[in-house]
Amino acid sequence: MSESKKRLTESVSALVDGEVSELELHRILKELALEGSSDPADLTDQAIANKWSRYNLSSQAMANTPLAGKDISQSVSAAIANEKTYSNNFIQQFIQAKSVGRFAVAASVAFMAIIGVQQLNNVSPMQNEAFQTAGSAENSADQLQRPANQFPTGFQPMIEARTVNAGGAFKTSQPPAKLIKLYVPSNEAKASKLGLKSSYIEDQAISEPKAADDKLSPEDSTSK
Amino acid sequence: MKEHNSEPTDHQLVLRVQKGDKRAFDLLVLKYQYKLQAIVGRFIRDTDEVADVTQEAFIKAYKALPKFRGDSQFYTWLYRIAINTAKNYLVSKSRRPANTDIDVQDAEQFSNNDKLIDEATPENSIMTEELATIIKNALNALPEDLRTALTLREFEGMSYEDIAAVMDCPVGTVRSRIFRAREFLDERFLAADKKN
Numbered sequence: 001m002s003e004s005k006k007r008l009t010e011s012v013s014a015l016v017d018g019e020v021s022e023l024e025l026h027r028i029l030k031e032l033a034l035e036g037s038s039d040p041a042d043l044t045d046q047a048i049a050n051k052w053s054r055y056n057l058s059s060q061a062m063a064n065t066p067l068a069g070k071d072i073s074q075s076v077s078a079a080i081a082n083e084k085t086y087s088n089n090f091i092q093q094f095i096q097a098k099s100v101g102r103f104a105v106a107a108s109v110a111f112m113a114i115i116g117v118q119q120l121n122n123v124s125p126m127q128n129e130a131f132q133t134a135g136s137a138e139n140s141a142d143q144l145q146r147p148a149n150q151f152p153t154g155f156q157p158m159i160e161a162r163t164v165n166a167g168g169a170f171k172t173s174q175p176p177a178k179l180i181k182l183y184v185p186s187n188e189a190k191a192s193k194l195g196l197k198s199s200y201i202e203d204q205a206i207s208e209p210k211a212a213d214d215k216l217s218p219e220d221s222t223s224k
Numbered sequence: 225m226k227e228h229n230s231e232p233t234d235h236q237l238v239l240r241v242q243k244g245d246k247r248a249f250d251l252l253v254l255k256y257q258y259k260l261q262a263i264v265g266r267f268i269r270d271t272d273e274v275a276d277v278t279q280e281a282f283i284k285a286y287k288a289l290p291k292f293r294g295d296s297q298f299y300t301w302l303y304r305i306a307i308n309t310a311k312n313y314l315v316s317k318s319r320r321p322a323n324t325d326i327d328v329q330d331a332e333q334f335s336n337n338d339k340l341i342d343e344a345t346p347e348n349s350i351m352t353e354e355l356a357t358i359i360k361n362a363l364n365a366l367p368e369d370l371r372t373a374l375t376l377r378e379f380e381g382m383s384y385e386d387i388a389a390v391m392d393c394p395v396g397t398v399r400s401r402i403f404r405a406r407e408f409l410d411e412r413f414l415a416a417d418k419k420n
Binding site: 017022032052064065068069071085 | 230231232233234235236240241242243244245246247248249250251253254255257258259261262265271274275278279282283286287289290351352355356358359363377378379383384399400402403406407409410413414
């Protein structure tokens with residue numbers, strides 16, 4: 001017996017015990033098809049069909065199962081050859097439909113997830129900035145407009161961070177502590193980046209608003 | 225003794241048939257043809273009639289296979305088809321079928337059921353007795369490790385994995401030992417068959 005034939009016969013033995021993989025079963029059935037194409041009389045004792053039959057006979061005999069009759073496998077096989085093949089039966093169609101349905105749901109969810117992530121990525125950098133700017137502008141407008149209305153036209157108060165923080169000359173919607181956090185450290189950071197003293201930057205920001213705006217971050221410029 | 229559990233194999237083969245592989249059904253026929261003929265032989269005495277009725281039962285089973293959902297074991301389902309086919313055959317021949325319904329286990333063990341034909345027809349008993357003797361002698365002649373592996377599988381119904389744990393060896397070794405044991409039995413079986 002060749003090595004490949006031996007391996008196949010070992011698979012047949014394992015099939016008797018229900019211990020074969022789908023691939024092994026596929027190989028056995030393939031070999032069986034080759035045997036089926038030849039004359040049944042030409043089948044040797046080593047043929048897969050005969051091996052399978054005798055292995056099962058031995059197994060059933062060991063279990064004291066009554067056995068009787070003659071070999072009718074060829075006549076049954078010939079009769080079934082005329083019957084339809086169940087490749088497109090209802091069960092298969094149902095399973096296939098179910099699989100397609102599952103795939104469609106999974107694909108929809110994945111598509112929605114991708115679209116969602118894309119939307120988020122597109123919106124977030126701009127909108128975040130816009131939200132921050134708008135939020136800051138709103139806050140600063142709130143902060144500045146109310147007290148500014150109390151001053152005569154053309155009056156520009158000399159507002160410094162220290163003045164705002166310490167004096168609390170006007171009420172703001174935000175707590176003063178936040179203003180310090182937003183304004184002062186950023187100026188200090190700018191100053192350190194430019195190699196200047198923070199007081200110089202503050203002076204520039206007040207006296208030359210436009211020029212300072214160019215240099216300072218939106219957060220800084222709006223909080224003036 | 226635990227019954228040899230052949231359900232995983234049957235299930236695999238049934239699924240194959242339902243997917244359109246007729247060769248898988250050939251394997252089921254090869255596996256159950258003698259067992260089923262022994263059952264049908266309890267209703268019908270003539271061996272040719274038994275063969276015809278069994279064949280008809282297999283064809284009916286094939287046609288009904290798409291409806292088989294696997295709620296019961298394949299053999300139990302096949303057995304019921306065979307019993308009904310045998311009863312219908314007797315009715316069509318104006319012969320009265322056995323009135324008492326029999327259980328699968330009872331039928332397999334040939335319990336005393338007075339309505340059924342005594343199973344001890346010479347052909348049946350010779351086949352079963354001869355086989356049993358051949359198997360018994362062959363089992364005794366097997367090397368210890370092969371006999372243990374096959375016995376645990378056939379008589380205890382253990383899986384390869386469990387046998388591997390019991391015998392403290394890899395699953396592949398168990399598979400190989402069972403195969404070699406079967407080959408040994410098969411050689412003895414063929415030798416006895418040729419002698420007869």
